Amino acid sequence: MILPFENDTSRVIRRITSAHLKHDRLKTVITIFAITLATLLMSSILLLISGIITVNQNGGNSVTGSYHALVSGVTQEQYNKLSTDSHIELLGLTAPLGSVNVGKDRLNLSYSNIDCLTLNGLSVSEGKMPLQENEILIEEEYLFSQKIDAKIGDTISLPSPDGQDKTDFRISGYLETAAKGTERTLYAAIVSEEFFEAIGGWDTFPQTVMFRIKSDALTNQADVTSMAIQTSADAGIEQTPSLNKSYINLIQPSVLMIAAAVAGLAIIIMAGVLVIYCIFYISIISSIKEYGQLRTIGMTAKQIKQLVFREGSLLALAAVPIGLIMGMIFSYVLIPQGFRLKHVLWVCPAVIILSYMTVRLSVRKPAMIASAVSPIEASRYEADGIHVHKHRQRRLTPLSLAGNQIFCYKRKNLLTIASLVMTGILLLGLSSVLSSIDAKEMSLSGFPRGQFLVGFTNQELREKSLELAQKESPFTDEVYTALSHVSGIEQIAIDQQLPVTNDLQASESNAAIVGFEQEDMDLIQSCAASGIVPDYKTLRSENQLIIGRGEDFVEYFGVQPKVGKTVTLKVFDGTHSENMQFEIAAVLDQNKIGSHGDRIDMMMLPDDSMEKIVQSNLTYQYVISVDNDFEQQAEAEIEQIILNNPRLNVDTLSAAIAQNENFLQGMKLTLAVMITFIGCFSVLNLLNTILTGIIVRRKEFALLRSVGMSQKQLSAMVHSEGLIVVSAGLILSLVVGGGTGYFLCIFLKNSLMNYLNYQFPFGITILYCVIVLLCSGAITGTALKYQYFRGIISTNYVLS
Secondary structure, three states, rough: OOOOOOOOHHHHHHHHHHHHHHHHHHHHHHHHHHHHHHHHHHHHHHHHHHHHHHHHHHHOOOOOOOEEEEEEOOOOHHHHHOOOOOOOOEEEEEEEEEEEEOEEEEEEEEEHHHHHHHHOOOEEEEEEOOOOOOOOEEEEHHHHHHOOOOOOOEEEEEEOOOOEEEOOOOOOOEEEEOOOOOOOOEEEEOOOHHHHHOHHHHOOOOEEEEEEEHHHHOOOOOHHHHHHHHHHHOOOOOOEEEEEEHHHHHHOOHHHHHHHHHHHHHHOOOOOOOHHHHHHHHHHHHOOHHHHHHHHHOOOHHHHHHHHHHHHHHHHHHHHHHHHHHHHHHHHHHOOOOHHHHHHHHHHHHHHHHHHHHHHHHHHHHHHHHHHHHHHHHOOOOEEEEEHHHOOOOOOOHHHHHHHHHHOHHHHHHHHHHHHHHHHHHHHHHHHHHOOOOOHHHOOOOOOOOEEHHHHHHHHHHHHHHHHHOOOOOOOHHHHHHHHHHOOOEEEEEEEEEEEEEEOOOOOOOOOEEOOHHHHHHHHHHHEEEEEHHHHHHHHOOOEEEEEOHHHHHHHHHOOOOOOOEEEEEEEEOOOOOEEEEEEEEEEEEHHHHOHHHOOOEEEEEHHHHHHHOOOOEEEEEEEEEHHHHHHHHHHHHHHHHOOOOOOEEEEEHHHHHHHHHHHHHHHHHHHHHHHHHHHHHHHHHHHHHHHHHHHOOOHHHHHHOOOHHHHHHHHHHHHHHHHHHHHHHHHHHHHHHHHHHHHHHHHHOOOOOOOOOOOOOOHHHHHHHHHHHHHHHHHHHHHHHHHHHHHHHHHHHOO
């Protein structure tokens, strides 16, 4: 606001600002690049987090699926009622028709509508859904595996699941699933609704529906549960729907994801503030006499501040739009299916505000320095104060002169060292964690008792309750006998689960009691929260429960587990159910479980007790251990056995190792990209420090040349300055960053990743040091060549 007695000097300030920016092109270019980079990173983080949440909510996640609830065994009438429910956003229907074995490959045939594909993270990669009776949607990789030369529109013959005859189908399109790789043996194909009805599908095959409730009808997880139950009841479905808790938890942004985003933004803002501050600080102390001249002709301290702040604002105005555009392009390339215009509409204003705050914080201190110096002080201003020189007899060398100059400009050099240390902490801290993770050790945490886990297929458990899957169990004596003759076999452990529910009116289970044997008692006793656990014989004779995971128990029952308390559960065996009371014999401390999580569950009961309660086969999975020398051969034999039992699936240690290796490679690539962006701030700061230092010191260099210093000695001095500053930054980076990485690994090992074994990242550290040293040498050499080509006459003219 201009008062009546004041002059309007805004126009003058604008013209001076414009002249400053045009004159100091180095500062202008580097600052625009730094602000652009900061804006790019901030917008990318926010857009990527928003994109991930969108993908999870809209069915892009094929691991958890994107449905809220699933109900098996529905009738056509119930399905029709669900299809008219206004609260349902997507309603998927699927029915397995059987599987076809051809050689080593197995093709699962089913009928699924388009909503079912969406809710399971599947899609049609090319072509369309099957509509006519003889059309089929099939995985293209199956055709490649079977060497079938057929395209969309061509006809193929597939054997029927019963193996009696073949059926001709015309390919309507290709099904895209998350499964990839040359080692696959399981594929999928989908028939049309007309084919399904023609073979009497509603009366012959078990149907499963899954649905997602509209978001405007929900406010929290409790609403999902009540709404899913009410929706099923309105359609005449008596059984309680199975909730997809993984998806329900996933659609809400996790605390870890939010914390990571906040930490990322904080790091970027800190890096941006440091670099832009360094640029303005060096620029202002180099031009402090010019600001003194402005004070001499009448410019006030307030106007000097306005001048500096206006420079920062103009540079931000030029850089922020570029950074936003690049950030949108970058996030779209990474997660195109999660990119939404509505995200851009809130991310752009947020990033503009954050970028502006970053610039304002950066130039605040330099603006105060520029406005605080009086005209008289400006005429004799030194970068780090006035130094009193003591004349001592000593030999002058390029190295001693370099040390003296580093001390004279210590604040500028300390800022450069700080930016290198910050990059080093990020680099060494994160890379220490990645280098300490071994793919095999990581995978062994999921296979502590054997290299193979043979269990029900995911489709089986999704379409049937556990008791129905166990009623006609695929874990037969023939399968066990075949597996016991696998090459190098050492042990086959049998894990049993008893289907139960806490809803005494329910018609199917929604939980399970996990069995344990006599050999597990030492582990159970070591994990006890307090007191002594009764012996195995007492537990078996009195059907006493062990509560292994108290937090899950509280969530399931709504009360804290206490020793001596009884719980009533409905027990199922596939044909009938019975209400039973179980006494809690012990409660375990979850913090003591450690790496034995596969043997501890919410509710545990001796195997002998479970076998007395029900007579059905309670086997849930086989854990197979073989000699390491026979692992590959055993894997091939087990897969052949499983191929003849389509209801079973095998998870192998080798596949888990390969998957984790791919995951770690992706994480290392992500780390490299992130550190490269953050490292750009350090390089920018280094570039600005070296170039500005050389340009500002042209008079000094001319004087040194005039008194006899050669160009070679001058070059050695400047190179030594850069080498000393960079070496100090790298040494501090190694000490602080290495220590940060070590303590981070110790923390993660004790809390989350017990498979972590600390390894110092020597390769990445050496690469980082070499890159920084090369950048320093290249920047210094280029600047000195520029200075040399100006010639001593030009520099002497500047001196005069």
